[in-house]
Amino acid sequence: MSDGVVLRADVHxxxxxxxxxxxxxxxxxxxxxTPYGKLAPPPAAQIGGGPAPHLIRRGYIEVMVDVRGxxxxxxxxxMFGADQTRDGVELVTxxxxxxxxxxxxxxxxxxxxxxxxxxxxxxxxPDSPLKAIFPVMAANDFYRDAAxxxxxxxxxxxxxxxxxxxxxxxxxxxxxxxxxxxxxxxRAGGRAAVRQRGKDQRGYFDPLVAEVRTGGDAAFDGPFWDxxxxxxxxxEIAANNxxxxxxxxxxxxxxxxxxxxxxxxxxxxxxxxxxxxxxxGQPLSDRIKLMMGPWYHVSDYGGLxxxxxxxxxxxxxxxxxxxxxxxxxxxxxxxxxxRRWYHTSGxxxxxxxxxxxxxxxxxxxxxxxxxxxxxxxxxxxxxGPMSGxxxxxxxxxxxxxxxxxxxxxxRHDQDNRRVQPGALTYTTDxxxxxxxxxxxxxxxxxxxxxxxxxxxxxxxxxxxxxxxCRPLTQGALLGSHRELDADRTWYLPDGTVLRPxxxxxxxxxxxxxxxxxxxxxIEIFPTAALIVPGHRLRLTLTTYDFPHLVPTGPAxxxxxxxxxxxxxxxPTPSFLLLPLADPGAFD
Numbered sequence: 001m002s003d004g005v006v007l008r009a010d011v012h013x014x015x016x017x018x019x020x021x022x023x024x025x026x027x028x029x030x031x032x033x034t035p036y037g038k039l040a041p042p043p044a045a046q047i048g049g050g051p052a053p054h055l056i057r058r059g060y061i062e063v064m065v066d067v068r069g070x071x072x073x074x075x076x077x078x079m080f081g082a083d084q085t086r087d088g089v090e091l092v093t094x095x096x097x098x099x100x101x102x103x104x105x106x107x108x109x110x111x112x113x114x115x116x117x118x119x120x121x122x123x124x125x126p127d128s129p130l131k132a133i134f135p136v137m138a139a140n141d142f143y144r145d146a147a148x149x150x151x152x153x154x155x156x157x158x159x160x161x162x163x164x165x166x167x168x169x170x171x172x173x174x175x176x177x178x179x180x181x182x183x184x185x186x187r188a189g190g191r192a193a194v195r196q197r198g199k200d201q202r203g204y205f206d207p208l209v210a211e212v213r214t215g216g217d218a219a220f221d222g223p224f225w226d227x228x229x230x231x232x233x234x235x236e237i238a239a240n241n242x243x244x245x246x247x248x249x250x251x252x253x254x255x256x257x258x259x260x261x262x263x264x265x266x267x268x269x270x271x272x273x274x275x276x277x278x279x280x281g282q283p284l285s286d287r288i289k290l291m292m293g294p295w296y297h298v299s300d301y302g303g304l305x306x307x308x309x310x311x312x313x314x315x316x317x318x319x320x321x322x323x324x325x326x327x328x329x330x331x332x333x334x335x336x337x338x339r340r341w342y343h344t345s346g347x348x349x350x351x352x353x354x355x356x357x358x359x360x361x362x363x364x365x366x367x368x369x370x371x372x373x374x375x376x377x378x379x380x381x382x383x384g385p386m387s388g389x390x391x392x393x394x395x396x397x398x399x400x401x402x403x404x405x406x407x408x409x410x411r412h413d414q415d416n417r418r419v420q421p422g423a424l425t426y427t428t429d430x431x432x433x434x435x436x437x438x439x440x441x442x443x444x445x446x447x448x449x450x451x452x453x454x455x456x457x458x459x460x461x462x463x464x465x466x467x468x469c470r471p472l473t474q475g476a477l478l479g480s481h482r483e484l485d486a487d488r489t490w491y492l493p494d495g496t497v498l499r500p501x502x503x504x505x506x507x508x509x510x511x512x513x514x515x516x517x518x519x520x521x522i523e524i525f526p527t528a529a530l531i532v533p534g535h536r537l538r539l540t541l542t543t544y545d546f547p548h549l550v551p552t553g554p555a556x557x558x559x560x561x562x563x564x565x566x567x568x569x570x571p572t573p574s575f576l577l578l579p580l581a582d583p584g585a586f587d
Contacts, residue, residue, distance in 0.1 A: 001068070001087055005075035009065040009091075010038050012051045013100065014058075025100035028318035029061045031091060032109040033084070033116045037071040038064040052108075054307045060314065063095050067116075077204060079142075080119060081227045088120030089128075096129035104318045107133040108310055111297065114138035115230060118261070121244070122236035132243040132317035134310050137297050140257030140264070142228035143221050143504070150523060151481025151504045152455060152549040153212050153219055154394065215553025221504040230257075231264055231275065238268035243287040243317045245326075247306065249295030250336055250473070251393050256525045259439075262290035262331060263347040277490045277498070278346035284330045289313075290347075292333040292528065296397020300404060302334070329587065335436060335528035336472060337462065342436075342528075342586040348490070349439040349528075351586055352579035354498060357428065357537075359445075359566065359574040365428045365539060373570025376424050380455065380562035383546040384422065387459065388413035389471035394548050416461045416471040416540070423542035424566060426576075427463060435531045436586070439579035440490070440499040441524035443475065443539070446567040446574050448518065452511040453558035454479030455551060456522055459540040460576075462531055469538055475524030476549055477502070479512045482520050496577065497521045511558075517572065530583060539576055541566070 001007060014023040030052075039050065056062050068087060069077025078084075096103050107117040107130065114135030124130045139145045147154055211218040218224050226232065237244065244265055248258025264274035269285035272278075291309075295301055315324035329343035344351060357365040361374045392400055392413045400413070443458045457476045461469035481504045488501035500521040512518060531537060543564075551559055567574055 001075075001090055003083075005068055006073065007065050007068055007075075007087065007091070008038075008072040009063055010051070011098065012056050012062040012064075014056055014060070022100065023059075026102035027059050027061050027100060028104045028106060028314065029063060029095040029098060029101050030055060030106050030108055030314065031063045031065070031095050032107065032113050033065050033067050033088060033091065033120075034109065035067040035070040035077070035112050038066050039071075052307060055311060055314075058311055059319075061095075061098060061101060063091075063098070065091060067112075079228055080115065084116065085119045085123045088116060089123050092120065092124055092128060092130045102318075103129055104131050105129045106131065106314045106318050108136075108314075110136040111138075115142075115228070118230040118237065119233065121240060121242040122230075122233035124240055124242070126240050128240065128242075130240075130242055132245075132314060134245045134247070134313055136247040136306065137249060137252050137254055138230065138246065138257060138261060139228070139254045140231045140260040141225075143225040145254045145257045147225070148219075148504070149545075149549060150456075150475065150477030150502060151220075151509070152476050152478040153552060154548050155209065155212055155550055155552060213552045215555070217506065219553065220506040220509065222506065230261060234261065234264035234274045235268040238265055238285075241287070243313070244289070245309070245313045246288075246290045248290070248292045249297065249299060250292060250527045250529075251294060251296045251389065251397065253297045253393060253396060255473070255527070256523075258290065258292060259347045259526055262288065266330070266346075275488045277348055280346060280350040282346065284345055286325075286330070288330060289326060290331045290333075292331075294334060294336040296392060296400055298397045298401045300401065302339075333438075333528050335438070335530045337470070337532070338530040338583075342438075342583070344438075344586060347439065348498065349579060349581070352436065352438045352581040354492060354496070355578050355580045356496075357576045357578060359426050359539070359568050359576070361568055363425050363427060365426045365537065365576060369573050369575075370569025373572075374568045375565045376568060378424050378541065378543065378564040378566060379422075380451070380543045380559055380564070381422060382551070382556075382559070383544055384542070385418040386546055387416055387419050387471065387474070389416065390474065390545050390548060414468070414470060416459055416469040417467070419459060419542060420469075420540050423540050425538055425540050427538045428536045430536055431531050431533055433533055434583050436528065436581040436583045437472070437531065437537075437578055438528045438581050440526045441473065441475070441579065442497050442500055442577045443522040443524055443541075444497065444575055444577065445520045445522060445541070446517060446572045447520065448515055448565045448567075449479070449512055449562055450514050451558055451560075451562035452514060453551075453555050454512050454520070454562060454564060455543050455549070455555075455559055456520055457542050457545045457549060458522055458524055459542070460524060460527075461538045461540065462529060463536040463538045465534050472529045473525050473527040474545070475522050476545060477520055477522040478551070478555060479518070479520060480509045480555070482518070483508045483510065484521065498577065499523065517567065519572075537578075
């Protein structure tokens with residue numbers, strides 16, 4: 001690199017099947033930058049590691065690079081940041097001039113590798129060799145997507161990520177030392193350098209976790225998290241004319257981020273603010289695509305061959321193959337509970353109508369606001385039974401993936417009734433016709449509390465006639481983070497919050513006033529789900545998501561012993577805003 005740091009890469013070339021000799025080119029280059037080790041074993045290889053023979057055999061040079069400070073590469077690690085972005089730009093230029101390259105570069109990969117693609121695509125400039133990327137499961141705003149939910153820290157998730165990350169970075173450099181014969185290959189620093197690498201990474205993650213635990217600056221949105229927010233650089237990607245095929249999952253750790261990246265890129269291509277909601281009928285760029293399905297972070301995508309889609313995308317943009325163009329809608333999704341694919345254009349999804357369902361006495365979600373105000377009592381609890389979907393989501397779906405690969409089937413995330421005792425539950429009437437939930441969801445709670453802090457956790461479930469509650473999605477909000485960013489919050493014409501964006505900076509955080517009626521706009525992460533006739537929807541409102549949303553520092557003390565009074569009906573009702581659609585309205 002230009003600063004003298006050495007990054008190590010594996011370069012895979014197409015060969016002639018009969019002889020093993022290098023194939024005639026030239027070929028485009030596919031580049032991936034991984035922090036998990038370019039020799040990662042399964043299932044870690046699912047999130048970045050090892051070659052993709054399916055693509056190499058079809059005429060692509062593939063380059064897999066260990067991010068600086070990871071694997072066998074030199075330098076010091078930090079999550080993303082200016083050094084890694086500069087590395088990405090320099091690697092694109094280097095890869096474009098490899099022997100037998102046609103001068104065009106694409107990038108692909110999942111998770112960290114996907115986010116890295118976005119930062120690189122924003123920094124390369126408009127005349128770069130980088131022409132197309134295929135980010136799978138990429139964040140839009142790491143703080144709001146994964147590190148915290150409504151300001152409530154995902155402390156155990158961050159800590160677990162750091163632990164797994166260090167483990168992979170001890171395993172992979174060790175593999176790098178070994179030749180196929182099992183003999184040590186000399187490397188600068190040897191195994192002592194590998195041990196030091198583990199200490200260096202502990203020195204990055206452990207202080208971060210400690211700072212969040214004690215309520216330090218990393219517990220709030222701010223400069224530390226800005227380097228992990230692709231939403232800030234989406235206009236630059238559009239200006240550089242890089243084609244982007246986004247893939248996300250309705251159960252992914254970044255389920256919130258993928259559709260926001262899509263909306264931001266489409267807006268930027270059309271000259272509109274990237275942080276605004278798309279407008280129905282606005283012009284669309286064929287360079288920006290989104291595909292969403294009912295998948296976790298690590299997934300087999302329901303049998304869908306992602307690499308075949310990647311092949312078409314790159315054949316079109318890197319080989320000028322018009323026949324490979326992916327035509328049709330810009331946004332394709334498969335909802336939870338349905339094997340069919342649906343096609344739309346914008347986000348928010350224009351076929352869906354935001355519909356108010358009011359929290360009512362006797363645990364009903366009603367279409368009409370109750371005229372008389374009643375109150376439901378919710379005592380604060382810091383822990384309780386685990387939600388199966390939440391556990392699976394924040395462990396990246398690895399258990400489901402491994403079980404499915406061995407021929408088994410997971411059941412722990414199929415029924416969410418375990419979290420309902422002691423919570424407030426609100427249920428709709430039976431649906432008489434098929435109904436689609438599709439897009440962003442907001443729960444607006446009007447309530448009082450006797451403490452200076454509150455924590456709200458909302459689960460949305462599909463209730464079968466026999467009572468089984470299939471979890472669809474959830475959201476949370478730490479009450480002191482309730483202030484909205486008016487420039488980034490999405491509103492309906494009447495002023496109703498369609499998708500809240502909370503400020504969550506230290507300066508914006510404000511205590512809850514005990515006894516004062518307060519509105520909390522809770523962002524429930526977006527989803528798409530088909531509700532079939534005979535089923536109902538249930539909102540479960542509680543105060544914990546154990547063991548993930550565990551308040552720390554001052555918030556933990558301020559929450560203790562709290563009693564909340566949720567207002568139902570009357571002049572200031574609590575309500576759920578759901579995007580509902582007739583499935584027949586979609587192509």
